[in-house]
Amino acid sequence: MSYTVPYLGHGVGLRTQHFPHVWDGTARVDWFEVISENFMLRGGRPLAVLEKARALAPLVLHGVSLSLGSTDPLNEAYLSDLRALAERFQPAWISDHLCWGSVGGHYAHDLLPLPYTDEALAHVVERVQQVQDRLGRQILIENVSSYLTYTHSVMSEWEFLAQVAQRADCGILLDVNNVYVSATNHGFDAHEYLNGLPVDRICQMHLAGHSTYETYLLDTHDGPVITPVWELYRFAVRRFGRVSTLIEWDDKIPEFHELCAEAERARTIEHRSWEPLYARSA
Amino acid sequence: MLDLRDLQSRFFYSIARPMRSAEEEWQGFDPQLLQAIQTQGKLGPHERLDIYAQMYCARLLDVLQEDFPRVVAIVGEEQFREIGRLYLRQFPSTHPSLYHLGIHFAEFVTSQPVGISSPFLGDLARLERARLDVFDAPDAEPLRLEDLQTIPADAWATIHFRVIPALVTLTCAWPVQQVWKEEPFTISDILHQTPTVLRVWRQDFAVYQARMDTIEQAALAAMQSGESFASVCANVETLVDAGEDVSAVVGSLLMRWIEDGILAREYHLATV
Numbered sequence: 301m302s303y304t305v306p307y308l309g310h311g312v313g314l315r316t317q318h319f320p321h322v323w324d325g326t327a328r329v330d331w332f333e334v335i336s337e338n339f340m341l342r343g344g345r346p347l348a349v350l351e352k353a354r355a356l357a358p359l360v361l362h363g364v365s366l367s368l369g370s371t372d373p374l375n376e377a378y379l380s381d382l383r384a385l386a387e388r389f390q391p392a393w394i395s396d397h398l399c400w401g402s403v404g405g406h407y408a409h410d411l412l413p414l415p416y417t418d419e420a421l422a423h424v425v426e427r428v429q430q431v432q433d434r435l436g437r438q439i440l441i442e443n444v445s446s447y448l449t450y451t452h453s454v455m456s457e458w459e460f461l462a463q464v465a466q467r468a469d470c471g472i473l474l475d476v477n478n479v480y481v482s483a484t485n486h487g488f489d490a491h492e493y494l495n496g497l498p499v500d501r502i503c504q505m506h507l508a509g510h511s512t513y514e515t516y517l518l519d520t521h522d523g524p525v526i527t528p529v530w531e532l533y534r535f536a537v538r539r540f541g542r543v544s545t546l547i548e549w550d551d552k553i554p555e556f557h558e559l560c561a562e563a564e565r566a567r568t569i570e571h572r573s574w575e576p577l578y579a580r581s582a
Numbered sequence: 583m584l585d586l587r588d589l590q591s592r593f594f595y596s597i598a599r600p601m602r603s604a605e606e607e608w609q610g611f612d613p614q615l616l617q618a619i620q621t622q623g624k625l626g627p628h629e630r631l632d633i634y635a636q637m638y639c640a641r642l643l644d645v646l647q648e649d650f651p652r653v654v655a656i657v658g659e660e661q662f663r664e665i666g667r668l669y670l671r672q673f674p675s676t677h678p679s680l681y682h683l684g685i686h687f688a689e690f691v692t693s694q695p696v697g698i699s700s701p702f703l704g705d706l707a708r709l710e711r712a713r714l715d716v717f718d719a720p721d722a723e724p725l726r727l728e729d730l731q732t733i734p735a736d737a738w739a740t741i742h743f744r745v746i747p748a749l750v751t752l753t754c755a756w757p758v759q760q761v762w763k764e765e766p767f768t769i770s771d772i773l774h775q776t777p778t779v780l781r782v783w784r785q786d787f788a789v790y791q792a793r794m795d796t797i798e799q800a801a802l803a804a805m806q807s808g809e810s811f812a813s814v815c816a817n818v819e820t821l822v823d824a825g826e827d828v829s830a831v832v833g834s835l836l837m838r839w840i841e842d843g844i845l846a847r848e849y850h851l852a853t854v
Contacts, residue, residue, distance in 0.1 A: 337679045343721035343748065345787035365678035371587040378678045403594040407675040408638055409645075412593060415618075419586055448630035449620045452583045486622055515624045516633065 303438055303471035305393050305503045308358050308544040310563040310570070317553045319349045322356065329357055329560060331392070333546045336363040339389075340381040354389055360504070360546075361391040362473075365407065368427050368441065369400035369414045379434045386435065395440035395473045395504065396431075398424065398461060411444040416453035416460040421467075428468035440503050441465065442473035445481040445510070445519035457482065458496035471503035474540070476533045477525065477548075481510050481517045494536055502540040507533060507566055508548040522551035525562060530569060537573040545570065584618050597635040598674060611635075642670050642683060649684040650710045652761050653703060656769055657696055665694055681718070684711060702756035702772050709758050712750050712782045713789045719748035724785070724843035730836075741811045746846045748784035751794075751802065753777075759791050785843040792842075797821050801835055 309330030314322065321327040332353050339346055339361075353359060365378065386394060399411040414420045432438055443461055455463075465472050474497065483490035507530075509523030525533075525547070537543070547562040584592065592615040599611075611631050619627035643666045647654050654662045673686045688711055691697045692704030724746060733741060757778045761769075779799045782791045794802065797818055804814045818835075819828045839845050 337681075340679060341681075341718035344718040344784065346718070348721075348787070367678075369586075371590055375678055400590055402678075403590045405676055406594060406598070407678060408594055408597065409641055409675060409680055410597075410634065410637055412590075412634065415586070415589065417586075423586060447633040448627070449622065450589075450618050451620050452618060515629070518633070 303440075303465075303469070303501055303503055305440075305471060305544070306358075307542055308360075308392060310567045311357070311360075311544070311546045312559050312563050313362075313546060313548045313550070314353055315550065315553055316346075318556050318559070319345070321556045322349050322353045325352070325356065327353070327356055327556065329563060331358040331360065331544065331546075332356075333360040333362045333548075336361040336382055336385060336394070336396075337365050339385060340378075350389060359389055359391045361386060361389070361394045362442075363394070363396035364411070365401060365409070366396035366431065367401040367407075368396060368398065368431065369412075369420065369424050370402045371400075371423070372402050372405065374427065374430055374434070375402075376434075379431065383435050386437075393440055393471070393503065394435065394437065395442055395471075397444050398441045398464065399444045413444065413446040413448060413450075414460075415450040416455045416457060417450075418454065421455075421460060421463055424464050425467040428464060428470050432468070432470065438470050440471040440473040442475050442506065443478050443482075444475070445478040445485075445517075447485055447516060447518075449486055456488070456493075456496065458493045462496060462498050462501070465501040466498065470501075472497060472501045473504045473506060474502050474536065474543075475506035475508070476536055477506065477508040477510055477529050478519060480529050480532055481519050484517045490532055491535060494532070494539055497540075499540055502536075502543055505533070505536060505540075505543050505545045506548055507545060507562070508550075520551060521548050523549075525565075530565070533566065534569050534573045537570050542570060542574055584614060589615070589618060593631075593634075596631060597638045598670075599635070639667070639670075642675065642680075643667070645680045645683050646670075646687065649714060650687060650707055652710055653691065653707050656700070656703065656706070656761075661696065665691060665696060668694070681714070684714075687711065700769075701775075702758055702769075705752075705754040705756045705778075706758040706761060706772075708754070709752060709780065709782065709791065712752050712780075713791070716748040716750060716782055716784045717789055719746075719784065722746040722748070722846040725840055725845040725847045727837075727840055729847055730840075739810075739812050742808065743805055743811055743814075744808075744846045745802070745806055745844055746783065749844050750782050751799070751806075752780045752782060752791075754780060757793070759793055762791065781844070783842065783844050790842070797831060798835060801832070802839075 311331035312329050314332040314334045339350055341347055397411050401408050401410055401412055479490050479493050507525045508521045509525055511518045511520040545566045549559055592612045596611045596615055616627040643663050646666045669690050675683050688704055688707035691707050697703045755775055756772050757776045758772055759780055760772050779794050780791050781794055800817050800821055801814050804817045815832050818832055822828055822831055
């Protein structure tokens with residue numbers, strides 16, 4: 301099987317700072333992505349804003365705490381809350397990360413790297429299948445930025461990601477910035493990474509800014525997308541075609557119009573990169 | 583070779599270890615885990631793992647700072663982060679949502695030297711946590727003034743008003759609500775120990791707190807415990823001065839509560 305989702309265009313991550321634009325109905329974007337955990341609430345302003353957002357544009361739920369790669373049991377209460385949230389807001393799809401973040405019932409609230417071993421592969425595939433069963437729908441899994449790799453890994457990250465998607469029959473949320481950050485941190489070729497992923501599994505792309513330190517890059521989502529990441533996005537569009545794309549900006553959050561301008565830039569790049577290919581194949 | 587479970591356990595408790603207080607001697611990251619991490623470029627396993635350790639620490643302390651901004655303002659950021667490190671060592675996150683990270687913080691800060699030298703800090707942290715709790719409490723449509731006009735005259739003897747879910751009462755030893763009075767605030771107003779009962783509630787997505795006098799405390803407590811309006815009035819009658827008009831006192835309370843949006847419309851209608 302493969303995984304197909306609707307094409308939503310170029311959206312933005314909805315954060316608290318943008319709530320006024322949603323509340324007064326002036327937020328004009330193709331679609332919103334929200335952090336699932338921030339809306340697993342009993343009531344109040346965030347849920348009211350989400351109702352408004354949903355009336356303005358399609359929604360997608362993006363989680364950070366599913367801890368798909370953890371050896372802890374899946375958190376059933378969390379899954380129940382996620383399912384309830386999805387039933388209420390009817391997201392176009394649900395996504396989370398290819399990583400782990402909890403052990404022994406303790407949560408790191410970080411996206412921690414997995415070893416790319418057969419043991420980890422079998423474990424993650426089973427967990428994704430369990431999650432999809434509990435939610436009654438397929439999910440997307442996202443590649444994370446990482447700052448270390450393990451000596452006992454037996455395959456590349458992209459091989460691992462592709463294997464998980466195919467065996468668990470889920471989609472891939474390709475974070476182009478994360479590929480760039482990890483490629484720099486670990487010295488692999490970002491283009492080889494993208495070429496190693498199955499075209500029919502790529503359902504969404506993420507773009508974001510990062511921070512440059514003396515010896516590594518850190519995925520901070522605190523600035524505009526840098527030129528090399530736009531270039532990689534251009535390459536990704538040529539390989540994967542038109543894929544719903546979203547700008548993430550989580551720190552030093554700019555004015556809403558500036559965020560939307562980044563989404564427009566992604567639209568322009570997609571248009572220029574993909575349309576000639578489409579014209580050739582038509 | 584470490585299996586997945588062992589790897590994750592060693593990883594987590596390695597990055598959480600820097601939460602230990604500075605005076606404790608730290609033995610360094612887990613040697614077996616370091617052997618499982620590749621050296622790449624200029625960064626060895628220790629430096630690479632340390633990136634995660636630094637992020638773990640910074641992220642969770644940032645969350646605590648956001649949840650307790652008034653406590654931070656009073657003790658200072660540096661001291662707050664040291665208290666936060668000790669707190670996270672004792673109460674690591676056990677919930678997928680960061681919203682729950684600080685649920686034990688008020689109790690914890692009371693037991694710390696800074697909480698003993700500044701004993702109002704525990705109450706202040708409890709108030710900040712209560713504000714978070716009502717922020718996401720379930721919604722309820724508030725009772726409006728015009729709703730009162732629809733209540734039949736003979737229903738008043740048996741009617742039960744209900745308070746909205748987004749309201750909590752807080753019994754404090756210090757008048758910590760004073761900290762919200764002005765920006766920038768000073769602590770001079772809260773240095774005098776004064777038993778204080780507060781109601782903390784959400785109205786139109788904003789969170790408020792107000793001090794209650796003895797009569798309002800009794801009336802609201804009766805209302806919250808499900809007593810009828812007639813019973814609430816009887817409670818108030820035992821507290822007012824001789825000759826004071828009980829119905830005027832209760833009427834004034836009712837008006838204030840409706841203005842503040844703390845009575846729920848749906849409950850009122852369901853119980854008439």
